[in-house]
Structure formats: structure tokens, C-alpha cells
Amino acid sequence: MAKTHKTVIKVDDVTVRFAGDSGDGIQLTGKQFTRTTALIGNELSTFPDFPAEIRAPAGTTYGVSGFQIHFGSHPIYTPGDKVDVLVAMNPSALKVNIKYLKPNAIIIVNEDNFTERNLRLAGYPKNPLEDGSLKGYQVYPVPVTELTRKALEALGLSQKEKDRCKNFFALGIVYWLYNRPLEPTIEWIQKKFAKRPELAKANILALKAGRNFAESTELFASHYQVEPAKIRPGVYRNITGNEALSLGIIVAGRKAGLDIFVGSYPITPASDILHELSLHKNFGVKTFQAEDEMAAIGAAVGASFAGDLGVTATSGPGMALKTEFLNLAVMTELPLVIFDVQRAGPSTGMPTKTEQADLLFALYGRPGESPVPVVAPRSPSDCFYAAFEAARVAIQYMTPVIVLSDLYLANGAEPWRVPDLDQLPPIALTSAQPGEEYLPYQRDPETLARKWALPGTPGLEHRIGGLEKEENTGNVSYDPDNHERMVKLRAEKVERIRDILPEPEIEGPDEGELLILSWGSTYGAVVTVMQELRKKGREVSHYHLRWLNPLPRNLEYYIRNFNHVFIPEVNLGQLSRIVRDRYLIDAVSFNRVKGQPLMVQELKEAIEQILAR
Amino acid sequence: MATQSTHFIPVKKVRQQDFASDQEVRWCPGCGDYAILATLKRVLPDLGIPREKYVFVSGIGCSSRFPYYMNTYGIHSIHGRAPTIATGIRLANPELSVWIITGDGDGLSIGGNHLIHIMRRNVNVNIILFNNEIYGLTKGQYSPTSPKGQVTKSSPYGSIDNPFNPIKVALASGATFVARTVDRDTKHMAEIFRRAARHKGVSFVEVYQNCVIFNDGAFREVTDPQEKPEHALYLEHGKPLLFGKEKKKGLRLHRFHLEVVELDDPEQADDILIHDQHNPDTAYATLLAELTDKENMPIPLGVFRSIEMETYEEAFFRQIETVKTMKGEGDLKQLMVSGDTWEVKA
Ligand SMILES: Cc1ncc(C[n+]2csc(CCOP(=O)(O)OP(=O)(O)O)c2C)c(N)n1
Ligand code: SF4
Ligand SMILES: [Mg+2]
Numbered sequence: 001m002a003k004t005h006k007t008v009i010k011v012d013d014v015t016v017r018f019a020g021d022s023g024d025g026i027q028l029t030g031k032q033f034t035r036t037t038a039l040i041g042n043e044l045s046t047f048p049d050f051p052a053e054i055r056a057p058a059g060t061t062y063g064v065s066g067f068q069i070h071f072g073s074h075p076i077y078t079p080g081d082k083v084d085v086l087v088a089m090n091p092s093a094l095k096v097n098i099k100y101l102k103p104n105a106i107i108i109v110n111e112d113n114f115t116e117r118n119l120r121l122a123g124y125p126k127n128p129l130e131d132g133s134l135k136g137y138q139v140y141p142v143p144v145t146e147l148t149r150k151a152l153e154a155l156g157l158s159q160k161e162k163d164r165c166k167n168f169f170a171l172g173i174v175y176w177l178y179n180r181p182l183e184p185t186i187e188w189i190q191k192k193f194a195k196r197p198e199l200a201k202a203n204i205l206a207l208k209a210g211r212n213f214a215e216s217t218e219l220f221a222s223h224y225q226v227e228p229a230k231i232r233p234g235v236y237r238n239i240t241g242n243e244a245l246s247l248g249i250i251v252a253g254r255k256a257g258l259d260i261f262v263g264s265y266p267i268t269p270a271s272d273i274l275h276e277l278s279l280h281k282n283f284g285v286k287t288f289q290a291e292d293e294m295a296a297i298g299a300a301v302g303a304s305f306a307g308d309l310g311v312t313a314t315s316g317p318g319m320a321l322k323t324e325f326l327n328l329a330v331m332t333e334l335p336l337v338i339f340d341v342q343r344a345g346p347s348t349g350m351p352t353k354t355e356q357a358d359l360l361f362a363l364y365g366r367p368g369e370s371p372v373p374v375v376a377p378r379s380p381s382d383c384f385y386a387a388f389e390a391a392r393v394a395i396q397y398m399t400p401v402i403v404l405s406d407l408y409l410a411n412g413a414e415p416w417r418v419p420d421l422d423q424l425p426p427i428a429l430t431s432a433q434p435g436e437e438y439l440p441y442q443r444d445p446e447t448l449a450r451k452w453a454l455p456g457t458p459g460l461e462h463r464i465g466g467l468e469k470e471e472n473t474g475n476v477s478y479d480p481d482n483h484e485r486m487v488k489l490r491a492e493k494v495e496r497i498r499d500i501l502p503e504p505e506i507e508g509p510d511e512g513e514l515l516i517l518s519w520g521s522t523y524g525a526v527v528t529v530m531q532e533l534r535k536k537g538r539e540v541s542h543y544h545l546r547w548l549n550p551l552p553r554n555l556e557y558y559i560r561n562f563n564h565v566f567i568p569e570v571n572l573g574q575l576s577r578i579v580r581d582r583y584l585i586d587a588v589s590f591n592r593v594k595g596q597p598l599m600v601q602e603l604k605e606a607i608e609q610i611l612a613r
Numbered sequence: 614m615a616t617q618s619t620h621f622i623p624v625k626k627v628r629q630q631d632f633a634s635d636q637e638v639r640w641c642p643g644c645g646d647y648a649i650l651a652t653l654k655r656v657l658p659d660l661g662i663p664r665e666k667y668v669f670v671s672g673i674g675c676s677s678r679f680p681y682y683m684n685t686y687g688i689h690s691i692h693g694r695a696p697t698i699a700t701g702i703r704l705a706n707p708e709l710s711v712w713i714i715t716g717d718g719d720g721l722s723i724g725g726n727h728l729i730h731i732m733r734r735n736v737n738v739n740i741i742l743f744n745n746e747i748y749g750l751t752k753g754q755y756s757p758t759s760p761k762g763q764v765t766k767s768s769p770y771g772s773i774d775n776p777f778n779p780i781k782v783a784l785a786s787g788a789t790f791v792a793r794t795v796d797r798d799t800k801h802m803a804e805i806f807r808r809a810a811r812h813k814g815v816s817f818v819e820v821y822q823n824c825v826i827f828n829d830g831a832f833r834e835v836t837d838p839q840e841k842p843e844h845a846l847y848l849e850h851g852k853p854l855l856f857g858k859e860k861k862k863g864l865r866l867h868r869f870h871l872e873v874v875e876l877d878d879p880e881q882a883d884d885i886l887i888h889d890q891h892n893p894d895t896a897y898a899t900l901l902a903e904l905t906d907k908e909n910m911p912i913p914l915g916v917f918r919s920i921e922m923e924t925y926e927e928a929f930f931r932q933i934e935t936v937k938t939m940k941g942e943g944d945l946k947q948l949m950v951s952g953d954t955w956e957v958k959a
Contacts, residue, residue: 039955233959237952247949254945261705263697281936283943286704286929291730295697298690298727302670302701305688306709310701328691418949455686455702455709458665463634463680465689466673475636476681 007222008179013072014226015080016174018167019097020089020110021058022051022065025167030067032171034238036184037071038415041228044071045524046238047079047412052352059113059121061092068100073227077379077524079412081599085177087170089113089144091122103136108173110166111141140219144169144210151209152202161199165206172210177223182207234417241380241409242269244416245339246276248387249311250283255388256395256427259284261303262311263296265318268351269407270341273313293321297338301325304334305464307454309391313339315407317348319358323366326400330370330490332464333441333450335394337387342406344595353595354407356520357571362402363549363578369487371494373397374548376404378523381416383409386546392427393497398449404548406570408597409521435459440474448493495550503552508534508541511561514611517587519545519575522568525598532604538611545575551582559583564610566590568598627658634684640675645796645822646743650682652799653741656806662710668702670695672724674716675750676743676822693724696731699738700925707926710810711738717758718748721777725757732786732815734925739809739816742779745824746831753827765827780902780917783817784895790816791898792916796823797836801847801914808916814924835912848901848915853885856911864904864911871900873910890919 016033020026027048034046049066056063070080082102088094090113101107111129119127128134129141148166149159168185175182186204193200214220239247253260262285264274278287286308290296293314300310314322319340329336342358344350362374373393377386383405390401432438432453440462441450453460462474470477471485506515507530518526523544530542543558545551559565559579565587567576573589580587590606592598632654640646657667667685671677673692680687686709690698695713702711713731720728720742731738747765748754754767758779762771783791790812794805802820809816821832830836834844846856846864854864861876863885874881892898898917904910 035953041957231957233957235950235954235956237950237954250943250948251945259705261701263701280943280948281933282940283945283948286933288700288704290697290700291726294694295700295727295730298694298697299701299704301690302688302698303705304701305698306668306702306705308701308705324691325694332688418954421945421949454706455668456665456706458663461665461685463669463683463687463689465680465687466691467689 008225009222010225010227012074012226013070013076014084014178014224015068015070015082016085016087016178017066017068017083017097017100018087018170019064019066019093020087020167021093022056022063023058024065024089025164026065026067026089029167029171030069032185032188033174033180034069034413035188036175036180037069038236038238039184040180041231042071042226043074043076043229043231043415044069045076045079045412045414046070047408050352050411059090059092059118061096061122064093064096066093066097071226073229075229077527078597078600081601085174087174089167089170091118091124091128094128095122095124101137104138106138106140106177107134108140108142108170110144110170112143112145114141142173142213142219147209147213148206151205155198155202155205157198157202162202165202168203168206169210169213172207172212173214175207176211176214177220179223179225182211232417236415236417238413239381239384239416240272240411240413241377241383241405242272242341242411243276244377244381244383245313245387245403245405246273246280248384249337249391250277250280250285251384251421251424252388252391252427253284253309255424256309256391256429258395258429259286259308260311261300261308262287262313263290263299263303264288264313265290265293265296267293267315267318269343269410270313270315270318270339272410273339273341293318294325297322297325297336300336301329301332301334304329304336305332305455307452309395310334310336311339312336313341315341315343315351316345316358319361326372327366327368327370328466329400330366330372331466331469333398333490334400335391335398335452336400337390337394338400338402339387340402340404341410342404344593350595352407354521354597355570355593355595356404356406356522357574357593358404359519359548359571359574360577362404369491371491372549373399373401373494373497374404375401375546376520376548377409378520378544378546380409380412380414384416384419388424389501392425393500395427395429396449396500397447397493397497398430398452399494404520406521432457432460438462439472440464441469442472443489443493446496446499448489448496497547498550498553501547501550501552503554504544504546506541506543506558509539510541510558512541513539513562514541514564514566514607515558515562516540516542516607517545517559517565517567517575517579518542519548519569522570522598525600525603526568528600529604529607532600533607538608540607540611548575556583559585564588566607566610568603568606570596570598627664629654629658631664632657632684634682636681638682639678641826643825644675645745645824646676646679648796648799649741649743649802649820649822650679652802653806654683656803656810659807660710660810666708667710667712669712669714670699670702671714672716672719673750674719674743674748675824676714676716677719679714693719693722694727695719696724696727696738696740700731700734700736703736703738703926704929707737707930713738713740715740715742716749717742717744717746717756717779721757721779721782729782729786732783732788732817735787735789735814735922737814737924737926740818741806742817742819743822744779744819745822745828746776747824747828749824749827778902778905779819780905781899783819784898784902784918788817788918789814789920789922790916791918792817793819793821793914795821795832795835795914798914805916808919812919814922835914844912846904846911846913848888848890848913848917850888850890850916853887855885862911866900871904871910890916892918893920
């Protein structure tokens with residue numbers, strides 16, 4: 001292979017986006033790039049951008065599938081606001097993604113696909129490669145289809161089979177651009193196509209041809225080097241939020257010695273949790289696809305009554321249907337974990353777009369005084385710990401717990417250092433023992449949890465239900481004082497969960513000019529902004545809420561220590577309302593509700609503005 | 614309170630009174646629910662199942678208060694949703710004997726979806742539907758089983774809804790045991806409950822239940838001693854379909870429906886159908902069920918259908934076992950590093 005004489009430029013971090021038709025193998029290409037990038041030791045974060053339609057016609061804008069990766073030699077917390085390199089396999093891919101590009105970004109296009117028909121499908125009156133409209137970018141038209149076919153000429157494959165390899169040709173180009181080895185992908189291809197060696201050969205040839213093309217032509221002026229990051233030693237894997245929720249709950253079941261019962265009804269973007277858990281029936285996981293969301297949570301409640309840990313996963317519309325059973329779980333004080341993978345609402349809303357707008361619903365969206373603990377993971381891998389903690393709280397406090405994830409976390413992926421499971425805290429059951437004098441609503445003096453008495457145990461026969469219960473005995477009661485006592489006991493029980501939760505730590509000084517207060521999936525964007533601002537010498541601190549109910553004790557202390565409390569959210573200011581209500585402070589609410597995660601740049605600008613006041 | 618587990622001492626025979634809870638029963642005096650409660654308490658001790666293995670699950674309604682009056686495990690849940698909870702209980706612990714107590718509103722209106730799905734899955738539970746053709750607890754509105762024209766609080770000019778025939782719903786949903794009984798005939802009811810309990814798979818029992826307050830006498834044809842013989846058709850497996858005071862009337866198949874024949878007519882007596890509860894097709898049982906809605910036809914009581922089929926739980930747990938044999942008992946450490954992993958060295 002000829003040595004390159006081109007210059008190598010060092011960069012700290014880069015964002016690349018692959019885009020093309022759903023049939024172009026974009027997700028696979030992105031995953032291969034991710035894998036190689038992780039293997040050579042960069043920090044990274046990724047996000048797939050699936051088209052809403054299942055099989056959109058080829059070449060259309062609504063059929064464009066995207067995959068974005070942000071990688072660097074320093075910690076990376078988001079998949080990146082804006083893109084340095086776009087690989088567009090057709091005009092539509094260019095059209096829908098141009099808005100994500102940085103000025104002077106690199107655009108690599110498959111010019112063979114810029115046909116009249118495809119330009120029309122994309123809605124380009126003129127070919128953008130020729131009309132000068134891409135002047136602000138570095139555009140590299142490459143005849144990917146033709147070159148791939150040529151590279152595979154000698155193989156006895158059909159035209160269609162050859163064309164399927166063109167994504168690897170494009171990947172080869174990007175590998176050269178960022179100086180990545182081909183070996184990990186070659187190995188993967190060999191494994192994947194072990195039974196079809198001719199296809200393995202073709203894909204490897206295409207990959208190499210892409211790389212050689214970039215190297216030997218004078219296409220690019222230079223290529224780039226992103227040095228490995230300082231990464232903690234250990235075994236790593238990539239994980240999405242939904243995978244992490246699933247793993248977390250399986251591990252919790254094992255720790256508690258309980259079977260996991262998952263009642264679920266398919267809904268985007270939560271279905272993958274049901275898919276994932278359905279695979280693991282040999283881990284004490286039972287999965288039940290119910291007739292609707294009520295049945296799904298109902299079966300989970302029934303399973304919890306009979307001694308499994310009931311779990312259900314859903315999103316907005318399904319959440320609405322589950323409220324009635326959530327209240328039954330509050331009243332019967334049974335353990336239950338509800339995964340709400342938020343998407344843009346209300347109603348069907350935008351099922352494939354993200355949002356954080358179920359917070360108030362999770363906290364208050366039930367008739368009656370109905371306290372439910374709520375935990376929100378902050379990154380895809382953090383979903384593992386959130387699920388585990390939720391299960392632990394549910395079991396130890398005999399309560400339903402809502403885990404507020406969102407689409408951005410659910411589909412986003414990041415490398416995760418696989419934890420040592422022995423380090424996780426134990427989960428203690430509140431079981432009543434056969435033969436003991438059992439009162440269904442007698443409470444543990446510390447946790448206020450009632451005891452779990454499993455059907456089948458002689459001597460512990462009892463009835464529970466949605467009617468108000470008499471304290472201790474659990475008999476139906478309409479007594480006014482008893483009701484007030486029970487309402488307060490249920491609330492107090494949830495407050496006491498604080499006792500086992502570590503308090504979040506503030507990042508930055510304890511007091512000062514501005515505190516960014518965030519929750520859930522905005523974590524990555526906020527941390528990135530924080531670090532950039534502090535590098536510039538700005539006086540900002542960051543406090544990230546993990547449990548939204550109960551709120552941590554130290555929150556008030558910090559809130560009062562800053563001149564400004566800035567609360568960024570992907571909703572119209574739901575946490576802001578809570579903070580204003582509870583602490584009577586003039587919190588500054590920063591909101592974007594576009595179905596997209598918060599962008600680092602706009603967040604930074606907003607904070608700079610306040611600091612400049 | 615037991616101080617020793619009954620597992621270690623010879624199982625003491627459970628008696629009827631052992632099933633009574635300490636809660637005061639609060640149905641209206643004269644309500645048909647009392648007879649059903651008493652009958653079930655009488656039947657359960659005969660089934661040879663220890664008391665702690667029973668779970669009663671109900672929705673909301675007068676009928677759904679039932680679990681509070683049984684000294685077993687129980688959940689009084691939410692309107693219409695008992696089948697969902699019962700399914701979860703069976704899948705968490707298939708050793709339990711699970712009974713669903715529901716009403717015509719609870720089971721066929723708000724909970725209709727859950728009811729048909731638990732039956733199509735053939736979950737091994739016993740469903741007792743108290744049909745009083747009215748909403749009792751909410752004080753007298755028409756229900757999905759109220760006959761057309763029924764005047765109630767919410768239908769002062771008569772209901773315009775076509776009613777459901779619960780037996781047909783059960784048959785159409787694929788229930789493997791379908792029966793009907795009456796609150797006033799406790800002997801028959803006891804027999805039906807026993808058979809329902811012994812049936813492996815879902816058992817659906819419709820009980821005609823008199824609501825003295827809001828729909829008194831709705832089932833007079835089969836409860837009034839004068840009227841009953843003419844109107845009640847007792848289904849007995851392997852026996853001819855006969856009814857009438859002197860059992861002189863029978864049913865035979867004519868074209869695609871059932872018609873009444875007089876036994877005295879030797880020409881026709883031979884055609885009388887013999888009841889076959891094991892008929893695998895639902896068509897026959899459906900014909901019987903439809904008699905209920907026809908003028909001048911008897912009302913069948915007894916077991917319409919009873920067939921053997923794999924239960925949901927059998928399939929559910931067998932699949933888990935198959936996966937375990939295939940993949941071995943799950944290894945958590947292995948699962949944590951499934952997919953692509955890489956190691957970063959110190
Ligand atoms: C979600 C909900 N909607 C409405 C009600 C009010 N409600 C209670 S019982 C009932 C009807 C009960 O009728 P049925 O099931 O026939 O029982 P019955 O009282 O006749 O035994 C209604 C509408 C409720 N409890 N919950
Ligand atoms: S209202 Fe009717 S069904 Fe309800 S308890 Fe009274 S008599 Fe029975
Ligand atoms: Mg009723």
C-alpha cells in the first residue's frame with residue numbers, strides 16, 4: 001500500500017453523520033464505525049435517526065435513515081450538535097441533513113445517486129452539486145456505486161449484490177479520513193458472512209477499495225487524527241438506553257431472588273425493552289404481551305401480588321392508560337416498576353422524536369393523593385442503574401416506581417464499562433413469614449413499608465384492593481381520620497425513600513453566580529456546556545437530579561446559594577414549576593420542545609446571556 | 614391463627630366456615646349474591662385444595678365485593694380488570710387456584726376486552742360472572758346484558774342497545790368450559806362450580822343472579838317454580854335435550870336451527886339431539902346458547918361446552934423450560950458482556 005504524503009491534522013473531537021436510504025445499510029455502517037472507534041480508545045456517543053416510515057419508497061426525504069457519532073480524545077457526553085462530516089448516499093440524505101452541518105463541514109456524496117429522478121424525489125429543482133448552493137462546505141462527490149461495482153468486477157455476483165456493498169466503500173473512505181484500522185470491520189464481516197464467503201469477500205473488497213480510493217486519489221487535502229482518550233481500564237461494551245433498562249431489571253431480579261414478570265404492549269420507543277427481555281427467559285424473566293396497556297400493567301400487578309417483581313414498559317399514550325392501575329398499586333402497596341420511555345406528545349404526537357414532557361404527569365397525573373417515586377436516568381448506560389435502583393426501591397418500600405427515560409436515551413448508545421455486579425447494593429424483601437401474626441397494612445417503623453405476604457403461604461390469607469384501608473388491619477374503612485392518616489402515611493413512605501438514596505453532588509463550587517439544575521437526558525448537553533464555560537472562566541455550577549420524587553435534601557441548600565438557578569428542559573418548564581412551587585425562587589426556565597435533545601450551542605448562548613446581565 | 618405450617622401436619626379438612634372472612638357481608642337483603650357466596654363456600658372444601666392456595670380476584674360492582682367475604686387470598690381490583698390480574702397471578706405462581714368474580718357490567722362492558730383475551734388464551738382460572746342484567750352498585754343503569762327496551766335510570770324510555778349473550782361471547786372467545794346456572798338452584802350451582810373448578814383451562818360460568826332492588830325477577834322464567842319446568846332446559850352430557858313439565862318436549866336440528874318437538878309424536882322422538890358437551894366445534898353449543906334469545910324456546914342451564922386443550926400456563930412454562938435447555942440457566946456475568954466487548958488495559 002502506497003504511503004500517504006498528505007498532512008495529518010490532530011483534532012480533539014469530531015462528529016460524523018452517515019445518511020442514506022433505509023436500504024443503504026446506514027445503521028450498520030454507523031455501528032461498524034462506532035465499534036472501530038471504541039476499539040482504538042476514543043470516547044464516543046451515538047444516536048440513530050430512524051425514518052418514521054417502515055419501508056418508505058427509495059430516494060424520498062422521509063425514507064432517510066441517519067446515524068450520528070461524536071467521538072474524541074476527551075470525555076464525550078452527547079452525540080454532537082453539529083456535524084463535521086456528512087456522508088450522504090443520495091440527494092434526499094443531503095437535503096434533510098444539511099441543516100445539521102457546521103460551516104465548512106465535509107460532505108461526501110455518492111454522486112451516482114444524484115440522478116434526475118432522485119433529485120426530483122428530494123425536491124431539488126437543480127443539482128446542488130452543480131449550482132453552487134453548497135459553497136460554504138467542502139463537497140466531495142464520489143461515484144461510489146460505479147467504483148464499488150468496478151472493485152467487485154471479478155466476483156460472480158449480481159449487480160444488486162454488488163450494490164449492497166457500497167456502504168462499505170463509503171465506510172472505507174471515512175476510515176481513511178480519520179485514520180482508523182480496517183481490521184475490526186473485516187473480522188466482523190468474516191463472522192457475519194461466515195456462511196456466504198463470497199459476500200464476505202465482496203464487502204471486504206469494497207471496504208478496502210473505499211479506503212484505497214481515498215488514499216490514492218488527491219480527493220482530500222489532509223486526514224485527521226483523534227488521539228485515544230484516557231479511558232478507565234476495564235471491559236467495555238456499547239449499550240443503548242433500552243438495553244440498559246432491560247439488563248438493570250434482570251440484575252435486580254437476581255439480586256432480590258425474584259422472578260421478573262414483564263407485562264407489556266408494544267409502543268415506540270419502548271417496544272425494544274419487551275423484545276430484549278423476551279430473549280432472556282433463562283434468567284428468571286417472564287414476558288407477557290398483553291391485549292392492551294391496562295392488561296399489561298394489570299398482569300404485572302397480579303404477578304407482584306403473587307411474588308414476582310412486576311414490570312411494565314411504555315410511552316405517552318400507554319402511560320395514560322396505565323394510570324388507573326398505578327393508583328391500584330399505590331393503594332395496595334405492591335412493588336412495581338414502570339418504564340416510561342418518553343416521546344413527543346400529547347396524544348400520538350411524534351412517536352419517533354424525544355421529549356421530557358411526562359414529568360408532571362409522572363409526579364401528579366393521577367386522581368387522588370397518589371405519591372409515586374420517580375427516577376430519571378441521565379445517559380444510555382445510566383438506564384442500567386436507574387432500573388436497578390427503581391426495583392430496589394419498589395421492593396424495599398412496597399411501592400410502584402416510575403423510571404422516566406426518553407427516546408433520546410432509549411435509542412442513543414455509548415460505551416459502557418461493564419460493572420462488577422457484586423458492587424451493587426443488596427435488595428431486601430419485606431416478606432411476612434408463615435405462622436406470624438400478619439396484618440396486611442402494618443408498617444415497618446423505619447421505611448413505613450408493609451409486609452409482602454405471598455398467596456400460597458398458610459396462615460397469611462388476606463384481601464387487598466382499591467378501597468381505602470384501615471391502618472394496620474387493611475380492612476375497608478371510610479373513617480375520615482383514618483383516611484387522612486393513610487394519605488399522609490403513603491406520602492411519608494415515599495419521602496423516606498431518601499434514606500437509602502445517595503444525594504447528588506454538585507459539580508463546581510457550592511455557591512456562586514449561576515447553578516444549572518437539570519434532570520434526565522439533558523445531562524450530556526449540560527455537562528458539555530459547563531465544561532466549555534468553565535474553561536472560559538465563567539462561574540457556573542451544575543446539579544443534576546436523579547430522583548424527582550423524593551427530591552434530595554441538599555437541593556434546597558444549593559438552590560439558595562446561587563444568584564441564578566437555570567433549568568433547561570425539553571418541555572415548557574416542568575421542573576421549573578416544581579422548583580418555583582417548592583422553594584419560591586425565581587428560577588430561569590430554558591425550554592425547547594422540538595422533539596430533539598437540547599443543543600449545546602444554544603444552551604451555552606442562553607447561559608452567557610444571563611451571566612452578561 | 615395457625616402456628617404451624619400445614620405442610621407438615623396432615624391436612625386438616627377445611628370446612629365451609631373456614632372460608633368465611635371476618636367481614637360483615639353488605640349486600641341488600643334478598644340479593645342473589647348471598648346464595649352464590651354460600652354455595653361456593655360449600656363447594657371449595659370438597660376440592661381438596663388447601664385454603665391458602667385460593668385467590669379470589671374481582672373488579673368493581675356489588676358482585677365484586679365477593680373476595681372480602683372469603684377468608685382466602687384476594688384482590689378487589691378495578692372495574693373490569695380482574696382477568697389481567699388473574700393472568701399475572703397464574704403466571705407468577707401456577708400452583709394457585711384463581712377465581713375471577715365479575716358482573717355483567719364489569720366483565721362484558723368495561724372489561725370486555727380482558728375477558729375475551731383471557732378466554733382465548735385458555736388461562737387456567739375459574740370465571741364466575743354474576744349476571745343480573747343491570748348495574749347494581751351504581752344504582753340501576755342498564756348493562757350490556759339488559760334486554761332491549763329495558764327501562765332503567767339511564768334508559769327512562771327503554772334501552773336501545775342490543776344485549777350480549779354472555780355464553781356466546783365465551784364460546785366465540787374459545788373458552789374451553791362454558792356453563793350457566795341460577796342463583797336460586799343451589800344444588801345445580803354447586804355441581805357446576807365443582808365441574809368448573811375441576812376443568813383444566815379457563816372455565817366460564819354465567820350465574821343468573823337476581824338483583825332484588827333494581828331488576829327483581831329478571832330470570833323469573835327459570836326461577837319461579839311454576840314457570841321453570843316449561844322454560845328450563847337442563848343440559849346433561851349424553852342425555853337427550855328434553856324439557857317441559859313431564860319432559861315431553863325435546864329439541865332437534867332442523868336445517869340450521871333447533872326446533873321443539875313433542876315426545877308423544879313417535880315420528881319425531883328419534884330425532885332428539887343428545888347433548889354432547891365435548892363437541893369440538895362451537896357451532897352446536899352456539900345453537901344452544903342462542904335459544905336464550907328466542908321466543909318460545911327453553912333456556913339452557915348446565916354445561917354448554919367442556920373440551921381439553923393446552924392451557925396458557927402449560928405453554929408459557931414449557932417455553933421457558935425449552936429456552937433453559939437450549940441456552941442453559943442464565944449466566945449474568947455472561948449476559949453483561951454479550952454482544953461486542955473490548956478491553957481497555959491499564
Ligand atoms: C373506571 C370506573 N368506571 C365506573 C365505575 C363505577 N361503577 C362501579 S360498579 C359499576 C357497574 C357494575 O355493574 P356490574 O358489573 O353488573 O356489577 P353489579 O353491581 O351489578 O354486581 C360501575 C359503572 C368504576 N368504579 N370505575
Ligand atoms: S343492588 Fe342489587 S345486586 Fe347489588 S347488592 Fe343490592 S340486590 Fe344485590
Ligand atoms: Mg350487574
